[in-house]
Amino acid sequence: MAWLWDSWEEYVDVVHPVAVESPHRVRLSQEDSWFKAEHSLYKTAGKLEKNLRALGQLGFGGCNAAAPAHDQVLVEQAYPLVMEAVYAGEELLLYHRRLAKSKAAYGFLHQHSLPDHWNRYAKTHRIIIEINQFVSDVDELISGFEAMVEAAPL
Secondary structure, X not given: OOEOOOOHHHHHHHHOOOOOOOOHHHHHHHHOOXXXXXXXXXXXXXXXXXXXXXXXXXXXXXXXXXOOOOOHHHHHHHHHHHHHHHHHHHHHHHHEHHHHOOHHHHHHHHHOOHHHHHHXXXXXXXXXXXXXXXXXXXXXXXXXXXXXXXXXXX
């Protein structure tokens, strides 16, 4: 169930978006029908899961998994997937204020600025560690979303 923000400012205060930049997005989400908001919510969650799987196929399994070796080609392949996941995660939180304020979003909200630091981290092995952390945080965000879906009354 979508839990919408009261204003763009409220969304920015909590999420500090780096990819979703338009203040009109909150207004548009508020004007959507219930059905369209739910559709957008689940569509975005699907995009986030798709990017998480793609990062997993590149060898990024999260913090508890062995990190792949630092390889510039691998880093270049991961970049668009991370960017898409950041956008999808921020969009998911655009439609789910309750999730954004939950413990499940904590890691994502601290890691979603990864693209801002990408070039600096990519010069060292740190980028691999950061991508692995990002994967863990996205996984936790998705798990939190799924838990809220399961807990929602019918």
